[in-house]
Amino acid sequence: MATSAKALDALAAVCGDVRPGEPEEGVLGVEPALVAAPSSVDEAAGVMRVAAALGLAVVPRGGETRLDWGAPPARCDLLVDTRRLDALLEHTSGDLVVSAQAGMPMERLAEVLAERGQRLALDVPLPGSTVGGTIATAAAGPLRTLYGTPRNLVIGLTIVRADGQVARSGGKVVKNVAGYDLGRLFCGSFGTLGLIVEATFRLHPVPAARAWVTRDVDGPKQAYEAVQAVLHSPVAASAVEYIGPGKVAVLLEGVPDGLSLRARTTAGLLGGDAEIGGDPPAGWGRYPDGTTLIDVTAPPTALPDLLATAGTAVTWNGDGHGHVGLPAGSPPDVAVRLLGALRDVLGAHRGGAVVRYAPEDVREAVDAWGPVPALALMRRVKDQFDPDHRLSPGRFVGGIR
Amino acid sequence: MRMLSELEDGEGMDSVLRTLARDLDVLLGGDRVITDPVRLRTYECDGLTNHRATPGIVVLPDSAEQVAGVVRECVRAGVPYVARGSGTGLSGGALPRTDGVLIVTSRMRRILEIDIPNQRAVVEPGVINLDVTRAVRADGYYFAPDPSSQQICSVGGNVAENSGGAHCLKYGFTAHHVLACEVVTPDGEIVELAADGPGYDLLGVFVGAEGTLGITTKITVRLTRVPQTVQTLLAAFESIEAGGRAVSAIIGAGVVPAAIEMMDALSIEAAEAAVNCAYPPGAGAVLIVELDGPEPEVAAQFADVERLCRDAGAFEIRIAADDAERALIWKGRKSAFAAVGRISPAYIVQDGVIPRTALPQVLARIDALSAESGVRVANVFHAGDGNLHPLVLFDDAEPGAAERAEEVSGAILDLCIEHGGSITGEHGVGVDKARYMPRMFTEADLDTMQMVRCGFDPGGLCNPGKVFPTPRLCGEVPGVRKGPHPFEGKADLF
Numbered sequence: 001m002a003t004s005a006k007a008l009d010a011l012a013a014v015c016g017d018v019r020p021g022e023p024e025e026g027v028l029g030v031e032p033a034l035v036a037a038p039s040s041v042d043e044a045a046g047v048m049r050v051a052a053a054l055g056l057a058v059v060p061r062g063g064e065t066r067l068d069w070g071a072p073p074a075r076c077d078l079l080v081d082t083r084r085l086d087a088l089l090e091h092t093s094g095d096l097v098v099s100a101q102a103g104m105p106m107e108r109l110a111e112v113l114a115e116r117g118q119r120l121a122l123d124v125p126l127p128g129s130t131v132g133g134t135i136a137t138a139a140a141g142p143l144r145t146l147y148g149t150p151r152n153l154v155i156g157l158t159i160v161r162a163d164g165q166v167a168r169s170g171g172k173v174v175k176n177v178a179g180y181d182l183g184r185l186f187c188g189s190f191g192t193l194g195l196i197v198e199a200t201f202r203l204h205p206v207p208a209a210r211a212w213v214t215r216d217v218d219g220p221k222q223a224y225e226a227v228q229a230v231l232h233s234p235v236a237a238s239a240v241e242y243i244g245p246g247k248v249a250v251l252l253e254g255v256p257d258g259l260s261l262r263a264r265t266t267a268g269l270l271g272g273d274a275e276i277g278g279d280p281p282a283g284w285g286r287y288p289d290g291t292t293l294i295d296v297t298a299p300p301t302a303l304p305d306l307l308a309t310a311g312t313a314v315t316w317n318g319d320g321h322g323h324v325g326l327p328a329g330s331p332p333d334v335a336v337r338l339l340g341a342l343r344d345v346l347g348a349h350r351g352g353a354v355v356r357y358a359p360e361d362v363r364e365a366v367d368a369w370g371p372v373p374a375l376a377l378m379r380r381v382k383d384q385f386d387p388d389h390r391l392s393p394g395r396f397v398g399g400i401r
Numbered sequence: 402m403r404m405l406s407e408l409e410d411g412e413g414m415d416s417v418l419r420t421l422a423r424d425l426d427v428l429l430g431g432d433r434v435i436t437d438p439v440r441l442r443t444y445e446c447d448g449l450t451n452h453r454a455t456p457g458i459v460v461l462p463d464s465a466e467q468v469a470g471v472v473r474e475c476v477r478a479g480v481p482y483v484a485r486g487s488g489t490g491l492s493g494g495a496l497p498r499t500d501g502v503l504i505v506t507s508r509m510r511r512i513l514e515i516d517i518p519n520q521r522a523v524v525e526p527g528v529i530n531l532d533v534t535r536a537v538r539a540d541g542y543y544f545a546p547d548p549s550s551q552q553i554c555s556v557g558g559n560v561a562e563n564s565g566g567a568h569c570l571k572y573g574f575t576a577h578h579v580l581a582c583e584v585v586t587p588d589g590e591i592v593e594l595a596a597d598g599p600g601y602d603l604l605g606v607f608v609g610a611e612g613t614l615g616i617t618t619k620i621t622v623r624l625t626r627v628p629q630t631v632q633t634l635l636a637a638f639e640s641i642e643a644g645g646r647a648v649s650a651i652i653g654a655g656v657v658p659a660a661i662e663m664m665d666a667l668s669i670e671a672a673e674a675a676v677n678c679a680y681p682p683g684a685g686a687v688l689i690v691e692l693d694g695p696e697p698e699v700a701a702q703f704a705d706v707e708r709l710c711r712d713a714g715a716f717e718i719r720i721a722a723d724d725a726e727r728a729l730i731w732k733g734r735k736s737a738f739a740a741v742g743r744i745s746p747a748y749i750v751q752d753g754v755i756p757r758t759a760l761p762q763v764l765a766r767i768d769a770l771s772a773e774s775g776v777r778v779a780n781v782f783h784a785g786d787g788n789l790h791p792l793v794l795f796d797d798a799e800p801g802a803a804e805r806a807e808e809v810s811g812a813i814l815d816l817c818i819e820h821g822g823s824i825t826g827e828h829g830v831g832v833d834k835a836r837y838m839p840r841m842f843t844e845a846d847l848d849t850m851q852m853v854r855c856g857f858d859p860g861g862l863c864n865p866g867k868v869f870p871t872p873r874l875c876g877e878v879p880g881v882r883k884g885p886h887p888f889e890g891k892a893d894l895f
Contacts (some may be wrong), residue, residue, distance in 0.1 A: 048437060092757040094649060095787070117655060138602070151596070151605050152577050159849075167849035168842065172752045175562050175786040178830055178841055179868065181849040184576065184605025188822045193601075205655030232541065234629035236694050258409050258697030297597045299519040313521035320519070322893035323595060350581075371600045373834075374592040378601045384875075396601040 004033045007077070011036050014046025021079060027059050028072035029360070031081035039084040039198050040165060041101075041158065048195060049164030051078055056163075057390045060191040061334040062133030063105060068357045069137060071191055071368060074401060080195055089198065090114055090172070091200050097172050099156070101199040102132025118203045121147035123285045132196040134244045136160040138188030141285040142239035142251060145318045146319035147204070156200030158195075162386045166197075167395035185381075191392040192400060207238075207253035213266040214249040214281045215274040215355050220304035222272075223248055229269040231318055232301060235262050240318030242303065243283040244311075251280075288313035290325025292335055296342060301348035309341050320351070326328055326358075334367035337368050367399045385389040404639040418457045421478045421502070424459055428470045433508075435459035447488040447495040448550070452832055456483070456497030463508040465583060465591050465618035466791060472863075473589035474614065475502055484526060486555030490562060492831025494611045494867055506617060507780030510849045512536050513619065520624045521580060526557025526617050530564075533622060537853055542624040545572040548827065549735065560617050565608030567660040567734075567829040570785040571693075572625065574827075576608040583619035587858035591618070606701065606853055611829050612864045614857040628693035631659070632703045633727045635682035636688045636715040641665050641780070644686035645760045648784045649714035651690065652757065656702050659860050661785035662689040667744070668737050668779040668792065678733030681717040688715075688784070689734055691727075721888075737781045738792065745794035747778070747803070751809045751829040753817035757787040766816050767791060776809045788826035789817070813842065830868045838870055849875055 004020065011018040016039060021032035034056075037064060038044040057075035061067060062082050081101030089099040093116040100109055106124045109131060113119050122134065123141025133139070135157070140149040147153065154169035159182070165191050167181035217223040226248040230240050239251035248270060251296040251352035252262050289295055290313055298306045306322065307314060316322030324342065326335055335358065342353040355368040372378070375398045382400050385391070389401040426434045435441060436458055457480070462468045475482045481501035488495055497503040509525035514535065516522065516542045522533060530551040535543035546559055547566035554564070559575045560582060572578075581595040582604055594604040607614050638644040644663050651658065653717065664672070666685050672678050680687050690706050690726045692699045710718055721727035733740075741748050755763050771778045779792040791813050796804035814824045814837055824830070824837045838847060847869055855875035859864070865872065 092756060092758060094653065095756040096652065097756070151602060152573060161849060165845045167846045169846060169850060170820070171823050171841075173756055173787055173822050174860060175565060175569065175783070175788045175825070175826040177574075177827060177833070178823045178825050179566075179847070180606050181563075181576070181836065182603050182606065182850060182853070182855050184608075185853065187602050189601055189604065202658065207653065223624075231520065232517070234541075234626055234695060236626075236628070252694070254698045255701040256419060257701040258695060258699075261697045262695050268715050297590055299521075301516075330683070344563070352598065354448065369823045372600045372605055373598060374594055375600065376590075377592060377603060377857065380859075381601060381603070381853060384852035384856045401601075 001147065007050070010050045010054060014050055015043045016094050017084060021299050027067055027076050027079070030072050032059065032076045033080055033109045035079045035212050036157050037081040037084045041160070044080070044085065044160050044195060044197050045164050047080060047165050048160045048162065051155055052163045055388065055390065057393055058195070059392050060132070060136065060195050060396070062130035063128040065129040066133060066137045066139070070395045071363070073392055073400070074164060075087060082130060083195060083373065091116070093118055093192040094134060096203040097200060097303065099157070099172060099198060100131050101198050102130060102365050104131045104185070105129070106134055113203060114206060119208050120201050121149060121204045122153060125285055125287055131199055135176070135187055135196055135199055136189060136191055141191045142317060144321065145237060145239045149187065151184045154187065154199055155202050157183040157196065158198035159186065160195040160197055162194065162388065162391055170200065172200050172291070176258060184377055190360045190395045190396045191389065192382060195315040201234055208252060209256040209259045211252045211259050211276055211278060212249055212280055213252065213263050213270060213274055213276050214247055215270040215272045217248055217272070222306040223307060224304045226270045227300060227303060227318060229271070230266060233269050235266050235269070235317070237266070241284065242314070242316040243281065244314035246289060247281060249281050249284060283315065285358050287323050288325030291328040292326035292330060292362050293356040294324040294326070294339065294342065295356050296324060296346060297355045298346050298350040299349050299351060302351050303348055305345040305349070311339070328363065334361045334380070335362045336365050343370055372397045373401060410618050417478055417480060421474060421480055422458050424474050425458065425471060429460060429462060429467055429472060433461045433463070435461070435879055442495055442828070444485065444488070444505065446495060447485070448492040449491050449493045449831070452493040452496050454497050454499050455502050456669065457499055459503045459505055461508050465585060468504060468616055468618050469585045469589045469591050471502065471504055472585050472587065475862060476587070476589060476860060479862070481865050482559070483558070483864045484612045486558030487529070487553050489550040489554040490558060490829060491752070491859060492825065492829040492833040494562065494829050495832035496832050497562050506555060509618065512798055517542065517624070520556035521621055522624055524556050525619060525620050526555060526560070528556050530554050530556055530559060532612045539625055541627050543579050543627055544622055545625040546575045549738070556620050557617050557621065560608050561610070561612040562619055562827070562829045567662060567783060568814055570661065570783065571657050571659045577607065578623045578625070579604065579608055579620060580623055581621040582617040582709060583606060586615045586616050587860065587863040610688055611831060611868050613867055615863060621693045629697045630699050631691060631693040631727065632699050632711070633689065633691045633721040633730055634707060634717045635680065636690070636710040637684035637714055637715070637717040638688065641764050642761055643714040645712045645716065645764070645784070647688055648757065648760070650709040650713055652785070654705055656692070656706060658690050658706070658785060660689065660691040661695040662734050662782070663782050663784040664737060665735060667777065667779040668741065668781045669733065671740040671744045671779060672733035672737050674743040676736045678736070680727070680733055687779070689730055689861040697701045712756040734781070735795060738790070741779055741792045741794060745796070747808055749793040749799040751789070751791045751793060751810050751813055752825050753789050753791070753814050754826040755787045755789065755817050755820045755822035757785070759820040760784065760787065761823070763816050763820055765788070767813060770812055774805055774809050778809065786826070787822065789875055809823070811837070818875045832867055835868060838868070
């Protein structure tokens with residue numbers, strides 16, 4: 001690797017905002033030697049070319065809401081900050097499509113879209129997160145029940161490769177099967193395959209009316225029955241959530257005329273003292289409290305086992321996906337045991353558990369990713385995109401470099 | 402490993418295939434290896450019949466282990482292989498190799514598991530799309546992807562092509578309805594790719610890769626709740642422009658219909674000739690709009706749709722009172738492709754996509770193209786998502802007519818690209834459109850996509866020659882790697 005001063009000069013020649021890293025900018029404690037904030041795709045490509053030429057290990061950074069997810073990078077010579085790459089490129093409302101640069105905050109995008117009665121149907125569990133970070137971490141919230149995760153909504157992606165080459169896949173039409181869908185591949189790739197610089201999404205109309213129907217449940221069995229009643233009914237819920245310690249909440253969206261009847265039907269299906277309201281219940285769309293966050297894949301029939309194993313700091317979505325929190329100060333062996341127990345019970349349902357973030361002592365004690373099917377194939381794909389192992393090395397599954 | 406180029410030259414090909422056929426016969430047993438030339442001929446094309454190649458060998462495995470065994474034998478012999486489901490594809494994606502093996506999944510037709518509480522089913526790749534729905538309909542569920550060929554196409558083929566259908570406007574494509582695939586990789590390993598597992602979303606790129614990344618042997622599909630109600634109307638307009646205005650108004654009003662389909666005068670004429678669909682006489686365009694969902698929701702929106710159609714100039718609106726009437730409305734649309742056979746000796750079915758808002762300009766340009774060339778074009782489209790299926794008509798007995806039709810068909814794709822669209826919305830690239838890929842993507846784009854292929858299939862034996870116009874040499878490593886870098890002492894280059 002070249003000296004920092006030389007690298008800084010070379011980067012400054014291609015990018016208007018380059019500086020040495022600060023100690024507080026460490027990625028899980030790994031301090032970046034340099035930080036570059038390109039303001040255009042050209043600048044981003046220039047930065048990546050320089051990084052390639054100088055052999056710099058690169059970690060992308062968006063809104064810093066999930067920079068503490070995953071494992072610390074094995075090296076971090078250069079943090080590529082996308083905050084200046086934040087333009088709205090095109091919103092063709094008649095086509096229900098929007099293109100934005102990676103650094104655009106999700107909330108700002110939502111505001112722009114709402115002006116024309118549209119939305120990107122992805123929740124933002126962590127305020128301040130960006131378009132690029134949302135894709136890189138495959139982040140989603142309650143709406144995933146109906147709309148899925150970023151993989152379902154990204155229709156075009158522009159990336160800068162490890163060698164600085166700009167590449168696009170997909171396009172700006174929703175229906176398109178020309179070529180490989182790299183958009184889906186990059187969802188949840190944690191900055192290890194390339195730098196995401198622009199994305200195009202399909203949009204949906206903002207519903208005219210919304211209602212939440214909630215019911216307090218007593219124990220895993222009741223939670224399961226309430227969830228099953230709604231999932232198999234034709235009320236067409238936008239979201240079905242379990243929110244620990246004991247609430248099932250259903251989001252309905254649509255036209256005002258239809259909504260009240262659907263809400264009453266849903267209340268009947270949930271049973272108990274189900275309530276209908278115009279505001280989300282406490283905890284809606286947030287990760288459970290704690291300093292350790294475990295992401296679980298748990299199909300609907302796994303819900304009782306999940307709740308029986310995980311305790312109270314749990315949220316779960318009808319899409320078969322949830323989160324478990326562990327309080328600050330939990331001893332590492334408690335985390336190890338919980339993770340093992342979750343993998344045991346969820347494995348029987350073809351589910352699994354992955355640690356997203358944790359304090360250092362817990363992180364060092366656990367196997368964060370658990371078993372990863374097809375890991376060898378993943379390594380081969382990674383080697384193609386990043387033959388020199390410079391993109392977020394060590395951050396992702398199996399310590400992939 | 403034997404080089405592909407050697408096989409293409411024909412040198413020693415027969416003996417290689419002969420030996421391979423014997424090995425495969427030992428491996429599979431029974432009547433699972435076909436080498437008889439007459440029987441091989443029945444596999445020479447898929448739904449796109451103008452591309453034909455008689456496969457060297459056809460195998461009919463009945464398990465993942467057998468598929469993996471066949472792939473390993475092919476790799477050992479350096480012979481290319483192609484997977485085929487029902488052979489209904491429209492881009493030649495399952496076009497066999499004369500120097501290779503065609504792996505047909507028609508004996509893998511078991512529905513392995515139906516899991517209603519988890520809203521999913523596990524099926525083998527040869528299972529027919531509609532059979533999934535038939536198996537779960539009584540439980541109130543169905544398999545949402547509905548390509549026109551759903552009565553005969555296979556789920557494995559749907560996975561390869563990321564199939565859509567008329568209703569993908571609301572419900573999405575196959576990629577959104579597949580939760581996991583068991584895959585035989587190009588090196589003969591059996592792996593599980595899942596949408597929600599740890600690590601890369603390899604499933605996301607596998608679905609729609611047109612069989613170039615491996616062969617799926619088991620598919621976990623998502624089942625969708627049958628909607629409480631379905632409402633369908635047919636609206637007749639004097640012109641395509643008026644119909645287009647109605648589409649824009651419906652989408653602009655925040656309605657997400659299950660389907661919006663449009664047909665122009667020529668395709669209506671063909672449908673009338675073929676199936677007597679009795680669409681309103683004198684219509685320059687008909688629009689079919691279908692809404693589904695909870696009753697109160699659909700009732701409110703359906704009234705809006707009807708009003709918006711009238712406002713846009715619909716001179717007649719028919720509302721289906723029941724399933725039989727709904728079937729009647731759909732009959733003309735569903736028969737449209739085959740029906741043009743009634744008004745033209747031959748035709749090309751094109752598949753292009755444009756942003757919905759570009760519909761009027763693009764249709765005007767297609768009209769102009771048709772007028773200039775004297776080649777008739779009938780238009781059928783999934784109007785809601787801008788997916789055009791122009792049917793380019795010609796007389797194959799007339800010298801030069803096929804070439805002229807091909808030219809118009811290609812010019813339509815150029816129009817799609819020019820307006821920011823795509824060269825294929827649902828039929829795939831296959832062999833048919835590989836040459837158009839460089840018009841839509843740069844060399845770097847295609848090169849990057851092929852990095853995935855090199856990761857999966859460095860030997861390049863898995864369905865080679867499809868999707869990409871020129872293969873990437875997988876030994877090539879992109880970018881600056883070793884040796885002195887270009888900055889050495891001259892950073893001022895930047």
